[in-house]
Amino acid sequence: MRIGPCSTALGVLMLAAATPVIAQAQTAAVQFRVPAGPLQTALPLFAAQSGEQILYSTDLVAGRQSPGVNGALRTDQALTALLQGTGLRARRTSANTLVVFDPSARAEATDEAVEIAEVIVTGSLIRGVADGPSPVITVTRDDIDRQGHGTVAQALAALPQNFGGTGNDAAMSNGGDRRGTNSFYASGVNLRGLGSDATLVLVNGRRMAGTGNKGDFADVSTIPTSAVARIDVLLDGASALYGADAVGGVVNIILREDYDGAETRVRYGVTSDGASDEFQIAHTVGGRWSSGSILGTYEYNDRSRLAASERDRANDADLRRFGGADRRRIFSNPGNIVVFDAAAGGYVPTFAIPSGQNGEGLSPSDFIAGQGNLYNHREGLNVLPEQTRHSAYLILNQDLGDRVSVNADVRYGLREFEAVSQGFPTTFTVTAANPYFVSPTGATSHIIAYNFGRDLGNPRIEGRAESLGASIGAKIDLAGSWRLDTYAAYAREHGENSSSNQLNSTFLREALGAIADNPATAYSAPRDGYFNPFADGSNSSPAALAFIGSGWARGVGETTVSSVNALADGSLFTLPAGEAKLAAGVAFRRETFGRCRQPTTSPGATIRPACGRRGIRCR
Template identity: 30%
Template sequence: MKTQTVRGRLLASTMIGGAALMALSSAPAYAQDGPTQVEAIVVTGSRIARQDYIANSPVATVSEERIEATGTVNVEAILNTLPQVVPGFSANSNNPADGTATVDLRGLGPQRTLVLLNGHRMTPATKAFSSPDLNTIPASLIERVEVVTGGASAVYGSDALAGVVNFIMKDDFQGLEFQTQYGMSSRGDGETFTLNALMGANFDGGRGNLTAFAGYYDRDGVLSTERDWAAVATSANGSLTGLRGRFDNVALNPFTSQPTVAGCASSASSPNITFRNNGTTAFGFCNDPIAGDPDSIITDRYNFAPTNYLSTPAERLNLAFLGNYDITDNVGLRMEAFYTDSRNANQLAPTPLTAALIPFDNIFVTPSIAAVLAGRPNPTADAVYRRRMADVGARLQTHNNKTFDFTTGLDWDMGSGWNADATYTYGRSEFTDTTFNDISRSRFAAATEGLSDGAVAPTVGNPNGSCSAATLAIFPDCVPYNPFGDGARPQAALDFIRQNFTDNTIFERHTFNANLTGSVMTLPAGDVAVALGFERREDSFSFNPDAAHAAGDIFGFNQERAVTGYYAVTEWYGEALVPLFRDVPFGQYVGLELGVRYSDYTSIGPVRSYKFGGEWQFNDDLRLRGMYQRASRAPNLFELFQAGDQGFPPMTDPCSTVIVTNGNPNNGPGTALGDPAVRAFCTAQMGFDPVTAGYVQPNSQIESFFYGNPDLSEEVSDTYTAGLVWSPSFIDNLDITLDWYDISVEDYIAPLAGGATGTMQACFASLNAAGPECFNSNIGALVYRDATSELKVRTYNVNVSQLETDGVDLTVNYRAPMGWLAGDSGFFGDTLRMNLMVNFLGSYVLDGIDYKGTIGAYNLNIGLPDWKANLSLGYDFGPVEVNWTSMFVPSMADQGDIFEGAGSYPGVDSYTIHELQGRWAINDTVEIYGGIRNLFDQDPHLITNAPDGNTDPNLYDVLGRYFYIGGRLRY
């Protein structure tokens, strides 16, 4: 995705003079809904047109000016700075990641935030969340973004439990505009380039308008090795799956301990066997943790960080076509078409090959290795083997999302204040994932045969040996693979065991809706405005994995099985604004807002959502507002039909005699085995006493399998909001909003007991292998052991969890008069623009655990600070606009694994990042702009259980100081 030549030429042709750009910027970034009086408009959160922007539900607006001022061309990066948003997947997501960008209001999950494009649902992209990919939205075409925080299902239907994000696009443009931008970090990496063209024209005497947009974006990836703090994996102290290969000690057929390499601090010997040099000599595995400079540490663990991306590479093409035409004076036709081809990639460390079986008489077994194998109680048993397959190469995944959304509709002004509209929307997304450099299980087994299988040992004339005749009949290209040591292997052997595969996900959505708005009656306080409507939506989904992927014939990624599904929903809704009092002694206006929606799903049956609230305008200065909303979310197709996909979440096996916490082994009574009942349960499950055998969990990540549940019901939430809007008449240009919110989600859809870890803990808490915590009649044992005694977990989706969160949002907008500075010069502006947005988190409780003020919990992987703030200051210097933005996140508790029990967790310090940006309008045609993000080059904070790259790359900035310049030509 490197386009340096194209970048250079395009940039040079449009950015002459840009190198001399001084610090520049624009107006304040965010605006909470304020009291500006305009004609009747529709604000996100209601379908009834109002005379002002002050909705009864809190609405935050991100303006076009803010988007331009940040110099950010990724929509999610703009939204993630909002205090109401907990960052979701972004450009800095590598593992976990699927190439998409998402938005997550209040931390309830992307699937509980409804995303709209011009008021219409966007098409989902991937199966995990069934959420749209924000990469498909061209930032340069956005007029504004309206964010409603709080349930909105009565207006929009399912998914709006946390709120709604509505992207409103420019659809009535006249003229021609070109815009380009180039950016690079202060380290000389992370380059980005954009080129956009926007054109539009009226026709037929102004009765119609056509607007077209084309945009290109390219981003270079940045590896973890490019930042010192990310170059060494600290969260797991490296991986037990090392570079030289290892035989795992099996308690039922143990090895005799062998000496470790000289200088190993953790142990002088180990029953886990590794290999040195060219694989001829067996040693004990040195389990020293990786820290600091990995080259200075004598350890057999593997540092998996360097090959991972901190910032992922991407390339995308956005096309949009919007039109409207007045067929008559009362009837208008509108049309929108959006197409995106978005390509992203993520890269992981080479395949961690685990639980492979090597025959005792493998053709590459040397006398040293043979002696160790012969020392077991059963010397002819296969050896359990693991290795980091670095010689095959890093695992690379490419993601290609092709999305098409088409909308057409009619608007009818019926007269007497009544309006009707009807809209049809079709959306299709085709998401293709290709994985490179995985390892085939079947081919690896074929390439590591033993002499008794018929394989031929290496000789002078045949230095690589030969596969057996039976294997060659199945795999004619078979080449033996030497599993011992870190020496070079023949390229043909590497190519034989390499597994590349491609998966495909397709979503299709058909939506038809019709709406009718107007006034049904007039009360003494004003008109009763209503909105009535109907919607029919049909969703279909299919996930088609590669045959090897579906069969589990892979080592380095998880087995995933084919899934198809379909459901339809028919909905009716009604809204009303009822004026109760106007111009009475206790206030200028008091009114109610009501709404109800009935939804009938083919998957779960009927669902009802409703809202009740109102407003109390005391005077021109002060207004109170409040709302109660019952919202709902129907289970998505993947939650219903997931077919037992494989995963490897980190968890601690209660049957392990050694638990490593922050690199330090914890032995004996401190483990769960100190409880005799747990020890007895482990013995019955494993077939031997783990204490006597000295059983040690071989991997911090436990193989688990995840299932859907077609018997799921809908999630429901109760959202309460109450607030005030204050515009004091004695302070000009000051607007303050203060809103309290309380959201409670019941029947929260999640894997049993909160996930594989919770399922395992619930089973061990019950200590009843036949009980519902440990066994499901449709799936089988939920917690069990494989042939090597390694823990395995199955879990499935249920409606048992509950999530509650509450807090307060504060927004302050102020335009401070600066005439005393401006004087008569005409150069300095007359106002200083200030915008402050703060969220104070009261609580975030999932399944009885309050995560407020924490980061790094295994089952969340999000940061939930006590409060979060964003401050923007703007000022004009003649044709130059400058803006300073600061984001503040306070200190948090680094929980690591919250399930480890009581005790304090290490703290993560507060974090402040600053941004300076601006623009210079040279004339009416030419504008140049530029800025610096992370002005003081603040490093991110490292956390114990890092979601990615030793930190949270979506909450903290990972690239450091970043420069960008750009320009715009208007005709």
């Protein structure tokens, strides 16, 4: 859920647009001294002497020779003389701008009317054929195909303005996303690095529901790539138009709606070493009739996991050999005896448990004072999780007479994922009640910083995410250039995940001997063996490991967005610089966010899920 200020509900905007007034060419004569020679050299010299902006293509002027120009002439006359014999001409497009062009390359005029498709402008509520003042990057369908991107997420991840450190499945899987809120391994957009929750994602101008533990960013991975017409990326903040969740920018994914025919697309990709592959197949079918059109598409995508062990830089947290830092941690195996240091703000090792031994028969002198073991916490994890995705999209357009058109669309996506995360790091207290206990200082207990990856294996996380979006709307042509655009939309994101092979901290204390045996469980430490925290590797009984590794957790999250919008825009009057236009509208939006989490503390017990729900309304 987006919990920032609501979007502007009633907006009144005026824009001076349309045909600008073109100033007349300067009439004052200018002294020119441009020698004959390559036109590519003559044009910059001419621009400097005239004070005008000369626009041309480098390929257009390459290889052409200019006779030069000398004397006091008006700029237009001088440029005509400079281009004499080159086959090129120039035309003025503004008060101080001239464009050089090849007249032979211009299309021949035709008496037939040319229908220009309506342009959807991202970042403005006013219809037009030009973008607004904010920079907009457009990623076309051809761009996606030409660059080999298989998904919308991949196409957006390739933008240099999109920061990939948070809000995507790879960052969540390999531990790079420190926020840790992407519990359903979604793929968001993070423009300017301001956070995925600061970039608003729209589909055909409609809001998507949020995902993750906070429901605060959109998952673009469930949008079928085969349905994409283009993607508009507004790089400036647009909170005045869309709300506080657009402070980093806006991504508007425009889906196809007018296609006649059928097409099937098959794509397969594999890493050079065969460590991971991806398969995609999609089928699209559409039809047109005199007053409308329909289009439907289905897409299947499957990507295998990529293990960190397949990549040197991902498999080892010690990056010094690559010129980086040593990022190994003191939560290790073998572990470290630690104390809390208030000045350091955390635990620091005082003794390292020796390596190369099984934790039996240790003496106090075996511990290494003043040192700490460091553990490669990236051992065994996935760089990319396994993902399987089904996506579908259907849209219908129908004209009802000359002035009214209606449209309806529905979009559904199902994504299943499975990942292997980092071994469980923790601290625990071990006392003399544990038969393996040895103190290098003669104390009766110690705190040990430990990683259970080599005892229990890495935790496994699997789940699914469903995405739904639907809208119905109408466009009504009013008097003059005025149009009323109204629609109702609904979006929902539902995610589920479960993790197994988790550490059960209550059972760990029992296996350490820190608390008495619980007769309600099948495990008994004196009978089945205590957990041994002093070994290098794992030297505990299978029963003890199965007992402490029986933890699991389940989570469910759901976010919805319901909205009703009406917007009218058109021309008010004409000014010397163009038409003054007005856009006015009303909007109502309601968002809900709910999340439940159910961890286990003992097998067989009924654990009541911890749930929360919140809603917000905007008018």
